[in-house]
Amino acid sequence: MSLIYDYSNPTAIHFGKGQIASIVKHINKDNKILVVYGGGSIKKNGVYDEVSKALNDFDWIEFSGVEANPSYETLSKAVELAKKEKVDFILGVGGGSVIDGSKYIAAAALYDEDGWAFLDGSAIIEKALPLGAVLTLPATGSESNGNAVVSKKSTNEKRFFGSPFVYPKFAVLDPSVMSTLSDRQLANGLVDAFVHTCEQYLTCPNTSLLHDGYAQTILKGLFTLANTWDNRKDPIWEENLMLLANQALNGFIGSGVAQDWATHMIGHELTAFYGVDHAQSLAVVQPSLLRVMIEQKSEKIAQMGENVFGIKNDNEAVIVAIEKMYQSVGVTTNLNDYESVDDKVIETIIPSLKAHGMTAIGENQNITLDICEKILKMAM
Ligand code: NZQ
Ligand code: ZN
16 A cells, blocks of 8 residues: 655754754744753752853743643642743753643643643644754653643643644754663663554554655564664764654654554553553553454564564564563563552443543554553563
8 A cells, every 4th residue: 555644744853972052043032932851860960050051141041840641730830930920931951741731831821721631632733932942861762752641730631732833843862962861761762662652663664665664673673772772872872763753753754654552541541550561561561452453463473583583473572572671671561560550440441441432442453441451461
């Protein structure tokens, strides 16, 4: 079948050491800037100082305290500030949570009603303040895509939106800022990027000679990084993770081909209720999902086996190789290994998936709630 797609990625990328200074190329001197960041890691690793230095001649204010899995409750305070101070530009400095939060602020600041409407699907974003990103944790690809995931703490909901209006105008990817990342966050980044690629690759066969080759290069690269985990403090290792995670979710490998995303939809619910990190949730769901859907995905799992892991004619061995890779960087594939997880997973997660309309997910919309239940039981 021939490909049909529309693709546009308007984010300018500034890659490499010292590139934080480039932010001034994109921001108008007359603009009032809101610098958004998280719990303070940027104050320990010099990133805050570099951003402050670059913005020396600019008019800027700041909002800190955006947490991992950014909450609607915290972001609403930033929206209020942006409106009150008549901010013109949002600069997110952090990981996926800060950048996603900045996208929410950018859209909600120009919206008269409650911005949660973008997350529950009752409103579509029609405009947003311009924003930029200084990435400190390679994982989500948020720095150059139009997606954001926001959680409402009061109702244990983790929802997402996608909009062409919230692509960052620019993203700074300076791998030297990764030196302060913990092993947990580095492993999370590697796993998240791997699963992003799988969500757009481990689906149905396609005819493109480019898409699968590109995806396989990303997967092989991430597998190599897992196999060289002991070198993770090497600047070249860090640089490669930043390159690969960015390309895994900047939209290209998924353009015009089938996409799955069921692992993410189930994983978001696990994070909302049990607080497991985003990538941790994916590592427990994905292997079980692949086992349950092994027939439907057989051609692509076999292709991945051959081209990524060097495994022929044994799809179960490919799934085991994925599990071993996650475990080798310290991420468990068993949900019960998390202390926060109770014995009410099915009664908790299945109704929530239903409430969020996730009743027929996956590339063929045939992962029903019954199949989600099977996947979750296998993940425990
Ligand atoms: O709060 P700070 O101080 O910044 O600390 C963070 C946070 O505690 C820390 N960190 C970040 N850079 C650091 C650092 N610590 C030391 N040195 C550095 N250089 O790491 C912790 C986790 O950060 P977070 O931003 O939460 O991690 P990640 O980048 O993995 O983002 C996860 C969020 O992104 C969403 C997830 O659901 C989750 O909410 N996703 C967004 C996507 C998108 N926009 O396309 C797609 C993904 O599938 C994902 O759903
Ligand atoms: Zn993800």
